[in-house]
Amino acid sequence: MSKSLKRVLVSLLVGATVLTLAGCGSSGSTTSTTKEAISGEINGGGSTSVQKIVDAAGSEFTALNPDAKFTYSGTGSSDGIKGATAGTYSFGCASRELKTEEKGNLTELIFAYDGIAVVLNPANTVTNLTKDQVAKIYMGEITNWSEVGGADAPIVVVSREDGSGTRDAVEELVGFKEKLKADATIKEGNGNVQTTVAGNTNAIGYVSLTFVDKTVKAIDVDSVKATVDNVKNKTYPISRPFLAMYDESKVDDATLAFLDFLMSTEGQAIVEEHGGIAV
Structure with missing residues (x-):
């Protein structure tokens, strides 16, 4: 093999390696910095005891995610449980433990105490x-x-x-x-x-x-x-506990993102700011 051919092959190998590394770096950078936009309607309802906390968390969440729309109706814990079960609310709230007959397919999340x-x-x-x-x-x-x-x-x-x-x-x-x-x-x-x-x-x-x-x-x-x-x-x-609940077969990504926010450091600070007790 001539020296000139060797130089060409080495150059090609180095160039391929650089491109591979650059591609990996670019991919890693994109994965770590890109945040998917949250959009959609989040419709909660239930306990009036949690309303100050949930409304404040909803306001902050939509400020951070302008394409999301948030509403919460203070209609009482039993209505929140029924609404979450039926899917008329994307999530419900209760200010008490659920009764055995109310649990059904609901996933429960304790986000505060009171x-x-x-x-x-x-x-x-x-x-x-x-x-x-x-x-x-x-x-x-x-x-x-x-x-x-x-x-x-x-x-x-x-x-x-x-x-x-x-x-x-x-x-x-x-x-x-x-x-x-x-x-x-x-x-x-x-x-x-x-x-x-x-x-x-x-x-x-x-x-x-x-x-x-x-x-x-x-x-x-x-x-x-x-x-x-x-x-x-x-x-x-x-x-007593403050509960959020939803049916996994009916819940949407925007609602899950809001509930994740409620459990985050920022969300728990909102809980305490509005009179609740962080978990």
Whole structure:
């Protein structure tokens, strides 16, 4: 083989190697830096307790993904479970554990925890109740504030509607399931309970910690304050999970991307910013 031919072959081999390496580098670079655009409609619904968190996460998600559209309807936990099962919601939310008969084909995702505060009007002098006292008030066995150290005044019991995850959780955790007093005032949504208690000196209600503000006061339960820290350390007795759920056979990529975002570091920061407790 002549020297000139050898030089040609070496040049060809070097050139081929460079092209191969360049191709590999280009491919690796593209794979690591290209982010697929997220688009489509994300239609969630269910628990009102999670709404502040989910709406805030949805706003941030669509800001990062302008081609995605996000809506969430606060219609109650039971409706969220039914909607996720039927596929009328791309994902549902519940503020309680799912019952065995509700699970079906649903995939559950715990994205936060919450404490449920027992709230009174700020003018009420009572600052602490035991779980047993709360149960007896809601069952109608304690009917006057004087029986628990307060003023001589009738107790106005405010509760949530059937299907409310907050109601189910409180009834289960406090111990008055299916024994709610007949003349209890029923309000739909945490916000309506909050405003009802705020407007009545003798009222008692319960709301997610995210709904406690200066218009109502959260009392201690079993001498433990209703705080995020006490839910985290499991000393506060009335707490529950926040769940998102979907049917894998019906869910779309945009919804899965949103739920991934909700569980991300950024999503969990939004959870805490809006009163939830990160997982």
